[in-house]
Amino acid sequence: MAPAQPQQVNLSPAELSFLRSTLAQSPPIRFDHTKGPKDFRSMRAEYDVLPGANGSARIALEDGTEALVGVKAEVEKSQWRPALEERGSLLSVVAGDMEMRDADDEEDAKGKGQNSWIEMSVEIPGFRDDDPLPVFLASMLTESLLASGELKDTLYINSRFHWKLYIDILLLSPPLSYPLALLSMTTHLALLTSRLPALKSERDEDPLFDDDWDAAVFLYPKNNGKASAETPQDKPPVIVLAMAVGPNIIFDPCMEELAVADAVLAVACANAPSSTAGARIVSIRTIDPPSHLTPPGVPNSMNSATGGTVPASSAETLTQRELLATSGVWTPPRGGMKRALISQVVKMVAEKGGVAEEVISALQTIEFG
C-alpha cells in the first residue's frame, strides 16, 4: 500500500522517540492520555443531511477531520444474459464472474448481484481523483462492501433491471490522519440509512415504483425493534484501523500516533450472522504507516559535530542504526507485522463485545437516536 503522501507530522526525532516509547510501554500512554488503547476519538455524526440523495451521512472527528457521504441509486438496464434454457450450454463460454444460477429459483435475488453495480468515488481536497490516496481508499472501501456480498444482491430488481448505487465520499477537511476509518464509518452510516423507492411491479416487468418516498424501503432492511436478538439485522461493513507499537495494539490512532507506528492494519468487519459470534472479518489490509518516512534522529556517535564519525556508506549507516535501535534515538520502524500480533488484532476486533461490534452498535444508536 502506498503511503499517504503529504501529511507529514512536524515532530522532531526526539519527540517521535518519546512518543513511541510511551506508546510501547505497558500499559501504553496514548497521545491523548485520557484514552485507552481501544478508545476511539470522539466524533459527531448525523445522517440524512443531503435531502436529494437516497441516503447520506456526515461524521466529524474532534481533530477537525470531517467526511460527507451521499448514496444515490439509479435504475439501470441489466446486460443481456442468456435465457434459462440456453444457459446450460453457454455457461462455459461466459466469463468467469457469471455466477451459477438456480434455475427454479427465479425470484430469489441471491447471487445475482454484480460488482459493477456499485460505484464509489472518493474526493479529498488537494488531491486529484487519480492520485493514489483517493484511489486506494476507494478500492479498499469498495472491496469491503463487495466482500460481504449481500449488498449487491439487494440491488437486483429483476432479470432485466437493477439498481446502480453511486457512493460519493467527500472528505471535507485535509486528511489529517489516515482517513480510511472515518470514511468507512460515514459510508456505513449513509448506507444504513439509504432507502430505495418501493417496487410496485412484479417479476420481469419494467420496474414501476411507488411515488411515495415514505414507502421507500431501506437498503439494509430493518427488523422491527426487539425481535432483532434472534436474527440480527444485516449491516454494511465498517473498517477499523489498528496499529502496533512494540507489543501494544492501539485502535483508531491519531495522526501523531501513526507517525510512530510499527505497522498499521485495516480490518473490515461486518456484523456476524448470529448475535453470539461478535463480528466477522470481511477483509484485512496492511497499510504502510507514515512512520516509515519520518526522518531518523542522528545519534551523537554518527554526528561529526558532536565528535562522532559519519559512516562512509549507507549500508554502514543502516548497520549502525540497527545497533542503536533501543537506545532511544529515533529510527523509523522497518519491516512488517508479526503474525501473532495480527491474530491478536483480529481477535480483539472480532470477538464478542470486541471493537467491531462496539463500533457497529454505536453507529446504530446514532440512527435510532
Next chain:
Amino acid sequence: MEYFSLKRSNAADRGGHNLSSKVYVRSTKSGKVQKIVRELYLRKDIPCSSNLCRACLEIAPTDFGKKATPFVLSDTPAGSKDYPDGLYLVPDTNAFLSGMDLFEVETAFHDVIVLQTVLEEVKNRSLPLYHRLIALTKHEGKRFYVFFNEFRQETHVPRETGETINDRNDRAVRRAVQWYNEHITQAVKARSNKQTRIPTVVMITDDRDCLRKARAENIPSSTLADFVFGLENADELLDMMSAAQDQREVRSKKTELFYSEHYTISKMMTGVKAGILHQGIFNVSPYNYLEGSVHVPAFDKSLLVLGRENGNRAVSGDVVVVEILPQDQWKAPSTKIIEEETLNKNDNPEVEDGENIVSERERKALQEEVKRAHGQSSEGKPQPTARVVGIVKRNWRQYVGHIDRDSVRTTSKSTRQQQMVFLVPMDKRIPKIRIRTRQAGELLGQRILATIDSWDRDSRYPMGHFVRSLGELESKGAETEALLLEWDVQYKPFPKTVLDCLPAEGHDWKVPVSVDDPGWKGRKDLRDLLVCSIDPPGCVDIDDALHARKLPNGNFEVGVHIADVSHFVKPNNAMDKEASQRGTTVYLVDKRIDMLPMLLGTDLCSLKPYVERYAFSVLWEVTPDADIITSHFTKSVIRSREAFSYEQAQIRIDDVTQQDDLTEGMRTLLMLSKKLKQKRYDAGALNLASPEVKVQTESETSDPVDVQTKRLLDTNSLVEEFMLLANISVAAKNYEAFPQTALLRRHGAPPKTNFEELANQLKVKKGMELRTDTSKALADSLDTCVEPSEPFFNTLVRIMATRCMMSAEYFCAGTQAYPEFRHYGLASEIYTHFTSPIRRYADLEAHRQLAAAIDYEPLDASLHSKSKLEGVCKNINVRHRNAQMAGRASIEYYVGQALKGKDVTEDGFVMKVFSNGFVVFVPRFGIESLIRLRDLATPEPEAEFDAENYVLSVKGSVGRNVELFEKVRVRITDEVEGSTGKRKVKLTLV
C-alpha cells in the same frame, strides 16, 4: 468544538417555521427514478379571498399596478337549512371526482373554496376533470376560489411519520376548513361588533372516516348527497352524481365477476415494449356492436376483437392493449348485422343476478358467425383476433342518448323513487349505460347527456350518471345540440377575452386611406384589378376572390386573393387560441359555428364586393396553355367588383352580350381552369364523389322543405382549380422557406388491401377491373367502370372507392420524408391549405408562414416549434373530421325531417350485402340505409347468402334475390329508430 448541522430543517427552525419540504419519487419516461425534494416556503400573505375580510385585503400580494386581485367569495353567500347564515363550501377530492357535473350547475354551488391539496389530487386522478375544475375557477359567476393552503403557514400540514398520503391530505383539508372558520369569524368581528351573520365554511366529503374525524374536531362537514338533498330540485341534482362510488359500496358483497381483470400498467407496458402485447385504439363496428377492431402499429390490418368477453369493458375510442388469440380462435369479420337493441331487448338494468356477460342470444349469434367464417374461402379468410387485456387510457366523453322505455319500471312522474334505467347512446358503438335516476318519468322521451363513470368487472354494462337534458327528442334545438356534443364541436359563444382582441373600430373598420399608414407597409395596391368572388349562394364569409387579365406578351396574369385573416388574428392571443381550439368552422344545415368571431369572418376579413379589403394575393403569369411561368406572393389591398354565386357567374359567362373586362376575365379564368383540370387528371388526380345533397329550408323557420342533390357547374371547378393551384404554390414556397416546420397537408396512398374487396366485387359482379397501383391507374380504371344503361353506376363506384381511401391529414414538414408529402387524390407532390383562413385554422397558420417566407413579418416562435405545430396539426385533424361528421349528421337529420310523413318511391342501389340484410343507397336524397331481412316480411324470411357472389336469396313470400350493385325500387318512409331515438328514413323494397 462548535458543530453545525448541515440539515436544512434545523437551520430553519431558528428562523421560524417558514420552510418545509415535500419528498416524493418521480419516474421519468426514460425509466429514471428520482427522489425529488421540493422546498416549500410558507407565507402569510395568501388571502382568504372572502369579501368579508379586510385583513387579507391589506396583505394580499399586488401586481405591478399595485392592485391586488379582486376577492372572489361573496360577503353574503347563500345559506341552507342547516347553515342559515350562509356557507362557503370546501369540497374534497372525491366530491369533485364524483360530482363535477353538480358543481357546474348554474343554479347552485356558489362560493366554493378549492384547496390546492384538492386541486392537485384532482389533477392526478383525472386530467379532464381537472380542466373542467380550472374552467370553473375562471367562471366569474360561480365564485370558485383556489386557496393555496399548502403555502399558507397556518394551513400547511406536514406529513406525520407513518401517515398515508391520503390521510395527510384529508387532514390538510380539515385543517384548512378549521382555519377558514376561525379566520372568517375573526374577520366578521373585526368588521363590526353588531354583525351576527357569520358564514360557515363546510367541508364536503364522502369519506366516512374523514367525516368522523371532522365531527370529533368540531369541523362543519357534510356528505355531498346530504348537502344536495337540502337544495331545491335535489332530484335532478342527485342524478348528476357519479355512480362510481356508491355502486362500489352497494355491490361490494357480490363476488361474481363477468370480465377478466385488466393487467397492471407495468405488465402492459413491458408486454407492449417486448412486442407480445399491442396497443391501439379500440373501434367498434357500426354494423355489429360485438365486433371491435384495433389497429396496431405492428400489423397492416386491424386486429379483430369479437364479443364482449374479449372486448373486456373497452368502450369505442379507448386506448387499449390487446393480446393476440391463438390461431384456432381466428375468425372472419362478420357479414351479419348485429344490433344491441335487437338482441338484448329484455335486459333488466336493476337485477343482474344470474346474468352472463354473453347472453344466450349473443352467444348464438356469435356461433353462427364462426360457422360462417370457417366455411368461407376467398373473401372471408379467418383474421387474427385479439383480446383486450388492459386499458391504457379511457376516452370516455359525454354521450348523448335517450332512456330505454322498456327499462323504466314506473313512468309515473310523481314517484321520487330511485331506479336504475338504461340510457341508449345515439352512437351505436357505445354500449348501453346504466344510470340511476329519480326522474325517470320526466326523462323519457328526452335527449339526455350522460357520462360513463365506471365499468366494474361484476357489471355487464357500464355505470354512468345523468348530466343534463337537452330537450324533447326530435326537437330541432335538442337534436342540433346533440350532434354538436356528439362531435365535440365547441358551440358556446366566444368569451369576452376573445372579443377583446377584435379591432376597436368594429364594423366601421376600413382600410386606411393614407398609403403611409403602417397597415399599408409592405402591401401592394391592387385596387385597380378587376377582382370578383364566386361562392355558393348566400355565402357571407368570402375567403377568396380572383382576377385574370391579358398581358401585353400574350400571356395571362391570374391572381387569387385570399382574405388576410392573419392581419387581424395575431399569434398567441386569446382569439388565436380559441380559433386553434376550434380548428374549423362547422357548417350545419341551418347553422354555422364559426371559428372566428362574426365581425371578422363575415365583415372585416370577408372579401365583400365594392369595399376595400386587405388580402394575401398569389399572382401568376400563365401561358395560354395554362403553364405557369412565374408565381409571386404579396400582401395587398383589393377591391372586389362583384360577389357572384356559382350560378350567377355561369350565367354571366354564358351570356354573349356581356363583353366587359370583368366578364372577359372570368372567361379567361374558366378557359385556364379547364386546361389546369385536364393537366391534373393527366397527372393522375382522382375524380372522386361523395353523395352530396342540399337541404332547402324555409328561410323563416328553417324547416326543411326539400332535398336536392348538389348541381355542379363549370364555375364550381373554376374556383376549385385556382384554389388548388394557389395551395400547391404556397405549399412549395412555405416548404422552401421552412423545411422543418411548414404546415402541409398530405393524403397517403391507400394500402392495396383497402381496395381488395371493392376490386373483387367489381370483378365478380360486373367483370370490371380496378387497378390500384397508382392514383393514375386508379383514375383510369375508375373511368372504365361505366354501365351504359345506368349513368349513376360510375358515381356509385366512385363513392365506394372514396370510402376505401385514407383521409387526408395536416402535418408538419419535419415529421415526414419528402416522398410522404404526396397528396394522393390530387396527384400533387406537395399541398397545403391556404385559401380559406376564415374557416380553417390550418390556412391561417399557412398565411403566417407565407408572410414570413416573403419577409413581410417575422415568424412567431410558436410556428418555429415542431412539437407545437404537431400539436396544432393533431387537433385540427380531429376537428376537421368532426366538423365533417357533424355536417353530415345534420344533413341526415334534416333529410329525415324533410321526409317526415312522406311516402315516396325512388331508385336505389345495393351497396353492401350482409347475410341478414343489405345496404341501399338512394342518390336522390343522398341517403343510405340498411334493409334487414326482418323488414321484408314477418316472420323474418329465410335467406341464403352467397358471400362469394354477393347475392342474398330471400326465400319465402318475398322470394327474390338481392345482388350487389343491383338497382332496386325502394319505398321511403320515416320512422323513429328505437335504438337511437333518431328520426331516420326507412327503406323498404318495392
